[in-house]
Amino acid sequence: MPNPYLHRKVVVVGAGNVGATYSYALAQSGLADEIVLLDRNEDLVKGQVLDLIHGQPFFPTVNIREGSPYDYADAAVIVVTAGSAQKTGETRLDLLRRNAEIVGNIAEDIAVHNKNGVMLIVSNPVDIMTWIALKRSGWERGRVIGSGTVLDSARFRHLLSKHCEVNVHNVHAYILGEHGDHQFAAWSMTHIGGINIDEYCHICRKCENWEYERKNIEQQVRDSAYHIISYKGSTHFAVGLAMVRITSAILRGENNMMTVSTLLDGEFGISDVCLSVPSMVSDKGVSRIIESPLSDNETISLAGSAAILREATGSISG
Numbered sequence: 379m380p381n382p383y384l385h386r387k388v389v390v391v392g393a394g395n396v397g398a399t400y401s402y403a404l405a406q407s408g409l410a411d412e413i414v415l416l417d418r419n420e421d422l423v424k425g426q427v428l429d430l431i432h433g434q435p436f437f438p439t440v441n442i443r444e445g446s447p448y449d450y451a452d453a454a455v456i457v458v459t460a461g462s463a464q465k466t467g468e469t470r471l472d473l474l475r476r477n478a479e480i481v482g483n484i485a486e487d488i489a490v491h492n493k494n495g496v497m498l499i500v501s502n503p504v505d506i507m508t509w510i511a512l513k514r515s516g517w518e519r520g521r522v523i524g525s526g527t528v529l530d531s532a533r534f535r536h537l538l539s540k541h542c543e544v545n546v547h548n549v550h551a552y553i554l555g556e557h558g559d560h561q562f563a564a565w566s567m568t569h570i571g572g573i574n575i576d577e578y579c580h581i582c583r584k585c586e587n588w589e590y591e592r593k594n595i596e597q598q599v600r601d602s603a604y605h606i607i608s609y610k611g612s613t614h615f616a617v618g619l620a621m622v623r624i625t626s627a628i629l630r631g632e633n634n635m636m637t638v639s640t641l642l643d644g645e646f647g648i649s650d651v652c653l654s655v656p657s658m659v660s661d662k663g664v665s666r667i668i669e670s671p672l673s674d675n676e677t678i679s680l681a682g683s684a685a686i687l688r689e690a691t692g693s694i695s696g
Contacts, residue, residue, distance in 0.1 A: 392460035399618035524639030526654035555683030
């Protein structure tokens with residue numbers, strides 16, 4: 379059953395490019411009854427709200443307004459996009475210290491006001507920010523999740539669709555681990571039309587060197603954000619859509635398997651690290667983690683991601 383809220387209220391913390399684009403996409407989706415924007419920049423949030431509400435004749439009925447931390451109290455989903463933006467040539471891990479205090483303070487404030495909602499962290503580096511928000515809020519692990527590699531997995535599916543010349547909706551594929559340089563493609567879980575990718579390639583016979591193509595596709599996924607940031611300064615369209623998809627899974631209680639960032643507690647042999655693994659997302663956030671079988675190389679890659687993230691979070695807690 380969905381959360382027992384009188385209406386589907388979503389609070390968005392951060393009215394910059396990502397927060398505003400998400401709000402725009404969410405308004406058109408018809409998922410939310412109320413969208414509330416918060417930002418320390420009062421002029422920015424006023425402008426974003428005005429721009430959004432002027433479009434109300436063109437999308438489903440939804441109340442859009444600026445708010446305050448008191449709006450956390452009855453929110454079903456609180457989406458945190460606040461923080462410093464990633465700069466050209468900067469890795470997501472470089473953002474760690476600049477965003478840790480911002481996200482930690484927001485998480486504590488949310489926990490003071492809200493007792494039942496789900497916190498969705500989008501601020502980068504998202505795995506570490508999710509871990510910080512979880513620790514600072516004191517909430518149970520399933521209720522604090524990060525956007526993780528949901529967008530990376532979508533990029534992966536897009537590239538496979540393009541390469542294999544098949545509709546993207548027939549492609550099922552996942553990027554796991556860190557949302558960043560140490561992510562990896564879970565080829566053992568990759569299917570096209572229900573056919574394992576390696577078996578499909580034997581049928582298709584389109585590639586002369588499939589191993590080379592695999593590495594190339596995986597690298598393109600890994601580098602996608604850097605290219606977009608280099609071209610236009612930030613990524614926000616596709617991530618906004620990915621956030622709406624996660625929000626849908628929560629508000630509708632969909633039990634949708636997604637690669638959100640979540641705290642592991644012994645799953646895959648990893649503990650006290652937030653990273654992306656197949657997880658069931660429903661009205662309570664992550665209701666369970668799916669320990670899908672991975673190849674030996676994938677297991678090693680997942681452990682490698684965990685080690686990198688554990689070192690980073692250790693530098694904060696230490």
